[in-house]
Amino acid sequence: MILLELFLSFFKIGLFTIGGGYAMLPLIQQEIIRYGWLSPQEFVDIVGIAEMTPGPIAVNAATFVGFRSAGVWGSLTATAAVVLPSFISVLLVSKVWEHYQNSHVVGSIFAGIRPTVAGLVGGAALTLGSTALQAVQPGVIDIPSVVLAVVVFAAVHFFKADPIKVLIVSAAAGLIIFK
Amino acid sequence: MKKRRQELWNLFLAFFRIGMFTFGGGFAMLPLIEREVIDRHGWADRDEILDIYALAQSVPGAIGVNTAIFIGKRLYGFWGAIAGLIGIVTPSVMIILIIAYFFTQIQSIELISRAFGGIRAAVVGLIAAAAVRIGKGAVKDTFGFCVALGACILSVSGFIHVIWVMILGGVSGYLYYGRKKERLDQ
Incomplete structure (x- = not known):
């Protein structure tokens, strides 16, 4: 039963991820919290792990969540489910690509979806932020965490820092800050 | 073969x-x-x-x-x-x-859990940076900005599923950009 739930949930996640990478996070967040597969805290951990390990975040998250909730079969089910919509749609669209690419209807729908995705990822930063930044003591915003989050934002946004290096430095900072 | x-x-x-x-x-x-x-x-x-x-x-x-x-x-x-x-x-x-x-x-292991304290805070910064990066490419006009802001508010409020927010975004894109194009064509 849990395999079926995992399959349907990650199929949905794969199907509604447009723009790749971080665009998937809001949906993954909502689905895993809805089913209670992971706590919000564990979800943030996975995003960190996914960023530090090779491969697309969606695939990493599917494998991890699947394994935690139903072992190796769970991880294979979730991973297959998250890539199946890609497989089907690439095979279908590659046949009608010329037509699809020049269609105004498709173009205008995407012109609406792209800013929606940006807003959703912003929303994920806010909701995840409210969990992650109260990690030390629930209900109290942890100042060092907020400072670290802002520094990371600035490093990546303004100075184009490499996310992996940023995460390694942040892990080291965590060792010093959190006693 | x-x-x-x-x-x-x-x-x-x-x-x-x-x-x-x-x-x-x-x-x-x-x-x-x-x-x-x-x-x-x-x-x-x-x-x-x-x-x-x-x-x-x-x-x-x-x-x-x-x-x-x-x-x-x-x-x-x-x-x-x-x-x-x-x-x-x-x-x-x-x-x-x-x-x-x-x-x-x-x-x-205590050392690892402390390191993850730092990683968690950093992930929040990374996602915020990703939102801004995606937004820069995706938001082209006032309408796009309103759509992004609306999507952000809807998703934080948690009233409706993310999938419905995306469908709404697509429909509004069609109604706004698609119709505008049709009007220009006429």
């Missing part, structure tokens, strides 16, 4: 390498994809690869995965698509399985 199996194996290996050595996914994959697909194997030229990316970004799913499926399909049909897909996901699946297996034990 033997030649074909060799070709599929080469395709699998090329995307296995791409999956193995790209951290962070998404656009970080593109330089490596170009090295394997254009420089090493000559499966596509520079113009074709742009078309491939355009398709990979306009259908659901991760860009790297979509690119692997599309190139596989173009070269060797259905089984090529399968070989590319399995090639690109296998490294992440293996590595994550190992990490997930040891995760609970590792987390109870």
Whole structure:
């Protein structure tokens, strides 16, 4: 039963991820919290792990969540489910690509979806932020965490820092800050 | 038959390498994809690869995965698509399985849990930076800004499922941009 739930949930996640990478996070967040597969805290951990390990975040998250909730079969089910919509749609669209690419209807729908995705990822930063930044003591915003989050934002946004290096430095900072 | 199996194996290996050595996914994959697909194997030229990316970004799913499926399909049909897909996901699946297996034990080590305190805070910053980066490319006018803001508020409020927010975004895009184009055409 849990395999079926995992399959349907990650199929949905794969199907509604447009723009790749971080665009998937809001949906993954909502689905895993809805089913209670992971706590919000564990979800943030996975995003960190996914960023530090090779491969697309969606695939990493599917494998991890699947394994935690139903072992190796769970991880294979979730991973297959998250890539199946890609497989089907690439095979279908590659046949009608010329037509699809020049269609105004498709173009205008995407012109609406792209800013929606940006807003959703912003929303994920806010909701995840409210969990992650109260990690030390629930209900109290942890100042060092907020400072670290802002520094990371600035490093990546303004100075184009490499996310992996940023995460390694942040892990080291965590060792010093959190006693 | 033997030649074909060799070709599929080469395709699998090329995307296995791409999956193995790209951290962070998404656009970080593109330089490596170009090295394997254009420089090493000559499966596509520079113009074709742009078309491939355009398709990979306009259908659901991760860009790297979509690119692997599309190139596989173009070269060797259905089984090529399968070989590319399995090639690109296998490294992440293996590595994550190992990490997930040891995760609970590792987390109870005090040093590791302190390091994760730093990682968690950093992830928030990374996601915020991603939102701004995506927004810069996606928000082209006032209407786009309103859509982004509306989507953000709806998702934080948690009233409706993210999927419905995306459908609403697509419909509003069609109503606004699609109709505007029709009016201009007349």
